[in-house]
Amino acid sequence: MRGSTLKFLLLVAALVFAFAAVAAGCGGDGGGDDGEATQTEPGQEGEAEGGGTLVFGTAADPVVLDGALVSDGESLRAIDQMFEGLVTLEPGGTEIQPGLAESWEANDDGTSWTFQLREGVTFHDGEPFNAEAVCFNFDRWYNFPAPLQSPSASYYWQTVFGGFANPAEGSPGPDDSLYRSCEATDEHTVTLNLTRPSASFLGALALTNFTIASPKALQEFGADEGTVDEETGFRPTGTYGTEHPSGTGPFKFESWARGDRLVLVRNDDYWGEKAKIERLIFRPIPDNAARLQALQTGEIQGYDLVEPQDMETIENDDSLQLLDRPAFNVGYVGITQSHEPLGQLEVRQAIAHALNREQVVTDFYAGRGEVAHAFMPPDLFGYAEDVQQYEHDPERARELLQQAGVQTPVELTFCYPTDVSRPYMPDPRRNFEAFRANLEEAGFRITPRALPWSPDYLGAVDEGNCPLYLLGWTGDFADPDNFLGTFFQTQQKAWGFENQEIFDILDRAEVEPEEDARTELYQEANRLIMQFLPGVPYVHTKPALAFQACVEGYEPSPVSLETFNTVTLEGC
Amino acid sequence: MLRFVVRRLLLLVPILLGLSILVFMWIRALPGGPAQALLGERATEQAVEQIERQYGLDRPLHEQYLAYLRTVGRAEFGTSIATRRPVTAELKERFPATIELAIAAMLFSIVVGIPLGFVAAKRHGGVLDNASLVASLIGISIPIFFLAILLKYVFAVKLGLLPTVGRLSVLIDLERKTNFYVLDAILTLNGAALVDALKHLVLPAIALGTIPLAVVARITRAAVLDVLNEDYVRTAHAKGLGPRIVDARHVLRNAMLPISTIIGLQTGLLLSGAVLTETVFAWPGMGTWLVDAIRARNYPVLQGGILFVSVVFVLVNLIVDITYAIINPRIRYS
Numbered sequence: 001m002r003g004s005t006l007k008f009l010l011l012v013a014a015l016v017f018a019f020a021a022v023a024a025g026c027g028g029d030g031g032g033d034d035g036e037a038t039q040t041e042p043g044q045e046g047e048a049e050g051g052g053t054l055v056f057g058t059a060a061d062p063v064v065l066d067g068a069l070v071s072d073g074e075s076l077r078a079i080d081q082m083f084e085g086l087v088t089l090e091p092g093g094t095e096i097q098p099g100l101a102e103s104w105e106a107n108d109d110g111t112s113w114t115f116q117l118r119e120g121v122t123f124h125d126g127e128p129f130n131a132e133a134v135c136f137n138f139d140r141w142y143n144f145p146a147p148l149q150s151p152s153a154s155y156y157w158q159t160v161f162g163g164f165a166n167p168a169e170g171s172p173g174p175d176d177s178l179y180r181s182c183e184a185t186d187e188h189t190v191t192l193n194l195t196r197p198s199a200s201f202l203g204a205l206a207l208t209n210f211t212i213a214s215p216k217a218l219q220e221f222g223a224d225e226g227t228v229d230e231e232t233g234f235r236p237t238g239t240y241g242t243e244h245p246s247g248t249g250p251f252k253f254e255s256w257a258r259g260d261r262l263v264l265v266r267n268d269d270y271w272g273e274k275a276k277i278e279r280l281i282f283r284p285i286p287d288n289a290a291r292l293q294a295l296q297t298g299e300i301q302g303y304d305l306v307e308p309q310d311m312e313t314i315e316n317d318d319s320l321q322l323l324d325r326p327a328f329n330v331g332y333v334g335i336t337q338s339h340e341p342l343g344q345l346e347v348r349q350a351i352a353h354a355l356n357r358e359q360v361v362t363d364f365y366a367g368r369g370e371v372a373h374a375f376m377p378p379d380l381f382g383y384a385e386d387v388q389q390y391e392h393d394p395e396r397a398r399e400l401l402q403q404a405g406v407q408t409p410v411e412l413t414f415c416y417p418t419d420v421s422r423p424y425m426p427d428p429r430r431n432f433e434a435f436r437a438n439l440e441e442a443g444f445r446i447t448p449r450a451l452p453w454s455p456d457y458l459g460a461v462d463e464g465n466c467p468l469y470l471l472g473w474t475g476d477f478a479d480p481d482n483f484l485g486t487f488f489q490t491q492q493k494a495w496g497f498e499n500q501e502i503f504d505i506l507d508r509a510e511v512e513p514e515e516d517a518r519t520e521l522y523q524e525a526n527r528l529i530m531q532f533l534p535g536v537p538y539v540h541t542k543p544a545l546a547f548q549a550c551v552e553g554y555e556p557s558p559v560s561l562e563t564f565n566t567v568t569l570e571g572c
Numbered sequence: 573m574l575r576f577v578v579r580r581l582l583l584l585v586p587i588l589l590g591l592s593i594l595v596f597m598w599i600r601a602l603p604g605g606p607a608q609a610l611l612g613e614r615a616t617e618q619a620v621e622q623i624e625r626q627y628g629l630d631r632p633l634h635e636q637y638l639a640y641l642r643t644v645g646r647a648e649f650g651t652s653i654a655t656r657r658p659v660t661a662e663l664k665e666r667f668p669a670t671i672e673l674a675i676a677a678m679l680f681s682i683v684v685g686i687p688l689g690f691v692a693a694k695r696h697g698g699v700l701d702n703a704s705l706v707a708s709l710i711g712i713s714i715p716i717f718f719l720a721i722l723l724k725y726v727f728a729v730k731l732g733l734l735p736t737v738g739r740l741s742v743l744i745d746l747e748r749k750t751n752f753y754v755l756d757a758i759l760t761l762n763g764a765a766l767v768d769a770l771k772h773l774v775l776p777a778i779a780l781g782t783i784p785l786a787v788v789a790r791i792t793r794a795a796v797l798d799v800l801n802e803d804y805v806r807t808a809h810a811k812g813l814g815p816r817i818v819d820a821r822h823v824l825r826n827a828m829l830p831i832s833t834i835i836g837l838q839t840g841l842l843l844s845g846a847v848l849t850e851t852v853f854a855w856p857g858m859g860t861w862l863v864d865a866i867r868a869r870n871y872p873v874l875q876g877g878i879l880f881v882s883v884v885f886v887l888v889n890l891i892v893d894i895t896y897a898i899i900n901p902r903i904r905y906s
Contacts, residue, residue, distance in 0.1 A: 053742075053743065060864075061655070063654065063655055071611075149622075150623050152626070155611070169625070170621060170622050235651045235656065235658065236656055258655075258662075258665060259666075259669075260738060261742045283737070283854075284854065287852055289721060290736065290737055290851075290854050293725070293736045293737075294737045296728075297729055297732065297735070299735055299737055299738075299742075456604045458604070458608045458612060458615055460603075462608070462617070492616075493617070
């Protein structure tokens with residue numbers, strides 16, 4: 001018994017000692033150098049001749065560092081630093097610019113595109129970039145094996161290029177494919193042949209998903225290899241996308257410890273503007289409040305998608321800054337016409353007149369929103385100023401309901417998502433509450449239905465189970481097709497209507513090779529859509545990024561295509 | 573004793589089998605699936621079907637369950653839908669992170685809680701006693717989330733003493749052998765990493781350990797008060813033993829039984845408390861992993877992760893029971 005007591009006391013003593021050691025370890029650092037290191041460590045090398053390390057706080061780890069196999073923002077952000085496509089977008093804008101191709105030319109009907117490639121470019125693994133490498137990448141995508149044909153992997157190839165050479169069951173095949181073939185005419189000339197004219201094709205090539213990787217690295221490290229078995233599904237076995245991504249961009253891969261850090265280093269052989277910083281580290285911090293605090297302590301130097309409630313804190317802090325991303329999204333009240341009486345135009349018009357969009361945008365978007373009058377952002381070509389307007393007018397709404405001959409109050413279920421913040425709706429519940437009050441004032445009676453964003457809410461909306469709902473879209477690439485085409489080119493349960501006139505004009509606009517004619521077609525489509533009123537767009541927002549004040553040279557892009565090679569830490 | 577342990581371990585089999593069915597059915601009863609979660613706004617009907625086919629989610633439920641059991645039989649849990657990595661590989665990274673945090677939190681609560689409760693009992697009714705009562709009440713009632721943000725604000729943002737996120741500073745390199753960073757730093761004789769890892773542990777451990785601390789302090793106080801009134805304590809004093817010896821041998825030792833029970837129970841609760849703490853401190857452990865998995869309807873991770881946590885839970889309880897027998901020879905399992 002005595003021995004046990006002794007043991008216990010010893011144990012307690014050991015614990016006390018251990019904890020004291022912890023406390024001492026920290027206490028000692030408090031006033032001394034380590035405490036300071038917590039404050040400034042990532043920027044400390046910044047003073048040395050414009051080098052330094054920048055730590056960027058992300059919401060999550062990338063899935064894999066292979067542009068062809070991802071569609072999530074955090075993967076794309078990291079891949080953008082290491083890879084480049086044939087074309088890119090002007091920094092901070094949506095205009096198409098030369099990337100790895102210096103120039104390009106289409107044949108008359110827009111089915112064959114010839115690209116003149118940049119010379120003297122090498123991949124990170126030392127392999128030369130040339131026409132063969134381009135064709136290797138396109139053929140790789142087109143010939144993806146069955147497991148990689150899933151939209152969870154190659155969503156953008158399917159969306160833009162439509163099909164695969166050897167389709168798995170349920171996948172689109174060569175008949176649906178826009179891509180026909182790739183020819184390497186000479187070392188630096190490459191021709192992409194399409195099965196039909198496409199005008200949105202060039203803009204889509206600027207997507208991170210179509211950046212060019214080193215063929216040698218892709219093969220050597222088994223980018224497409226994996227095992228498939230009944231129990232576990234597809235499991236990649238290669239290490240290309242986790243340990244050996246190899247592109248041509250301003251940063252190279254160094255190491256990746258999941259949940260902790262992804263480390264990239266400057267590519268000193270970069271053909272373009274070499275990075276000023278030496279190292280770029282992405283650190284996953286899922287919680288928004290935690291990201292803000294990490295920025296305040298200097299553990300990170302920047303993060304994306306600042307919540308509106310944090311903006312004031314950042315603006316009032318001299319050591320921090322807020323950068324606006326140009327508006328490239330739309331938030332809307334969706335209407336599912338398969339629910340009566342929403343199939344009647346007057347009822348939809350009544351909804352549009354009932355909603356006080358100005359109020360919502362002013363109250364809930366911290367000065368970073370503008371009222372939307374169409375389903376695409378105003379800066380994009382094809383936007384029409386002269387679409388039908390629906391000003392806030394409850395009286396008019398009530399008249400329209402009367403004209404429609406429906407019994408008032410009109411009973412409607414209105415769905416909104418919980419536990420989510422999107423760039424176009426930072427706090428969906430507040431938007432919902434405001435719109436609900438508007439609608440009830442104008443002769444509707446609203447039954448609220450709150451659902452967790454993913455997948456419950458999205459599922460309910462997609463299945464057409466929500467008569468009214470809040471949703472939105474952030475553009476992937478600078479083409480109206482990415483907005484209007486996504487929403488209205490085909491029949492969808494979420495909208496629940498069939499309007500051949502709208503479907504047709506969007507089909508025509510998608511393939512029209514003449515830019516002016518295309519712009520006109522989209523303008524006409526915008527007019528038709530706002531007349532038909534499948535839903536009520538209400539906001540375009542400018543999402544914000546936060547940085548420490550000493551970080552300079554970061555240029556926010558509307559489509560989040562940003563590289564850190566222009567960034568300096570000189571003031572840090 | 574051995575028979576008791578064996579029987580308890582055998583009981584694990586039906587428990588886990590039942591649990592696996594329960595988890596399997598429960599996550600599939602939730603609306604929506606991995607496909608919608610993966611694609612967000614971009615989930616079209618066709619895309620959803622394709623993904624469900626890819627992961628075999630279009631097959632009958634019993635077939636899916638049997639396929640799942642076969643993966644468990646091979647001591648793996650399938651492939652994470654979100655990351656495309658083996659669930660076991662992620663488990664190896666995540667589990668040590670949570671255990672490291674839980675141990676630190678437990679240490680904090682024991683090392684501070686037992687002396688606090690003991691002193692309060694000895695000064696029964698005094699200022700210190702009342703103060704510790706109030707403090708422990710606050711400790712129990714304060715939401716972890718709020719406490720964590722407060723701690724970070726004071727010690728990191730204002731004072732700049734401690735880091736606020738993660739397990740290690742990004743500029744410190746550490747060879748990860750066990751994924752217990754403190755242990756790894758010791759094993760590789762990496763002093764800088766050791767100090768850094770310990771610094772990263774302090775705030776999360778305090779945030780997570782505060783509720784157990786308050787509970788431990790209150791139970792200690794009550795247990796010590798009980799024992800202080802026992803005849804044998806009076807006898808010990810009467811026969812001339814020094815007060816320290818009485819406290820250590822007679823009072824504290826006999827009070828340890830209820831205290832160790834409560835510590836065992838709190839250890840289980842730490843795993844659930846870790847979810848919130850990990851989120852606030854960007855601590856890459858089991859908690860954030862499973863919460864993400866629920867949101868993403870990441871079935872393989874949920875199935876594997878919950879099963880694994882259950883095994884751990886049962887084992888911890890077993891260890892607690894065995895500890896009873898060691899602390900108190902009156903208890904015999906047969």
